[in-house]
Amino acid sequence: MRLIHSIAELRESLAGERESAFVPTMGNLHAGHVGLARIAARHGRPVVASIFVNPLQFGAGEDFARYPRTLHADCEKLAAVGTDIVFAPDLDEMYAEPQTFTVRPPLADELCGAHRPGHFEGVATVVLKLFNMVQPRYAVFGKKDYQQLFILKGMVRQFNLPIVMLEAETERAADGLALSSRNGYLSAAERAEAPRLYRLLRAAAERVGAGARDFAGIEAEATQALARHGWAVDYVAVRSRASLLPPRPDEHELVILAAARLGATRLIDNIEC
Numbered sequence: 350m351r352l353i354h355s356i357a358e359l360r361e362s363l364a365g366e367r368e369s370a371f372v373p374t375m376g377n378l379h380a381g382h383v384g385l386a387r388i389a390a391r392h393g394r395p396v397v398a399s400i401f402v403n404p405l406q407f408g409a410g411e412d413f414a415r416y417p418r419t420l421h422a423d424c425e426k427l428a429a430v431g432t433d434i435v436f437a438p439d440l441d442e443m444y445a446e447p448q449t450f451t452v453r454p455p456l457a458d459e460l461c462g463a464h465r466p467g468h469f470e471g472v473a474t475v476v477l478k479l480f481n482m483v484q485p486r487y488a489v490f491g492k493k494d495y496q497q498l499f500i501l502k503g504m505v506r507q508f509n510l511p512i513v514m515l516e517a518e519t520e521r522a523a524d525g526l527a528l529s530s531r532n533g534y535l536s537a538a539e540r541a542e543a544p545r546l547y548r549l550l551r552a553a554a555e556r557v558g559a560g561a562r563d564f565a566g567i568e569a570e571a572t573q574a575l576a577r578h579g580w581a582v583d584y585v586a587v588r589s590r591a592s593l594l595p596p597r598p599d600e601h602e603l604v605i606l607a608a609a610r611l612g613a614t615r616l617i618d619n620i621e622c
């Protein structure tokens with residue numbers, strides 16, 4: 350496996366490759382990321398993973414500075430599942446000049462975007478830059494970041510990028526907690542509490558699946574249950590899978606998404622129903 354830090358070297362090593370499969374990450378990899386690299390390896394070669402903690406997608410007071418940087422361990426995990434190239438640019442390489450051209454996606458102010466102003470602009474902008482650097486045939490993203498995936502699929506479609514977007518189911522711990530690099534921030538007591546988010550989403554999804562249409566009531570109940578157990582809830586929302594907007598009365602392909610904080614740690618999760 351080659352570890353590459355410069356865009357020029359990346360381009361040189363990918364010259365002529367038309368079937369590469371790409372996994373963008375911010376590092377601190379867990380089994381979910383490794384699963385994305387495995388999917389990539391089943392679809393294309395060479396497999397390229399990027400590791401870059403993107404300041405553009407973090408707001409003031411968020412965890413950019415303390416986001417864990419674990420390049421060596423990440424490379425070992427990626428090598429073990431057949432990744433050919435790890436691209437890990439530094440800040441100056443990625444943003445050689447201030448990024449004044451940015452991508453402002455639709456839905457940028459919805460759901461997580463309402464609580465993290467500028468976040469999806471930062472995500473879409475860095476992913477577009479990475480796509481231009483790697484020029485992959487396939488790109489793999491996890492469904493845990495449901496809104497991110499939705500927005501990036503829209504970007505690929507609307508900008509006619511010749512990339513096949515592959516999506517991976519959320520990997521979970523045995524108690525249901527969605528794997529996330531941010532789980533490492535949780536204290537032992539918070540980690541014991543954290544699976545409640547998924548339990549409540551599952552219960553809500555079962556009700557919706559059984560035909561309940563009182564979405565506001567379902568959202569409020571889950572929000573109150575989380576708040577009673579010490580969570581600060583950003584949102585629990587039943588949305589259309591097709592639009593990520595509140596569902597029309599005749600829509601049945603739905604997803605319930607939630608974001609909430611336990612102490613200083615913000616967790617997100619979702620379930621399709």
Ligand code: PAF
Pocket residue numbers: 373374375401403406472475476494497
């Ligand atoms: O999902 C992530 O890890 C990041 O948002 C991404 C897609 C690598 C962009 O920085």
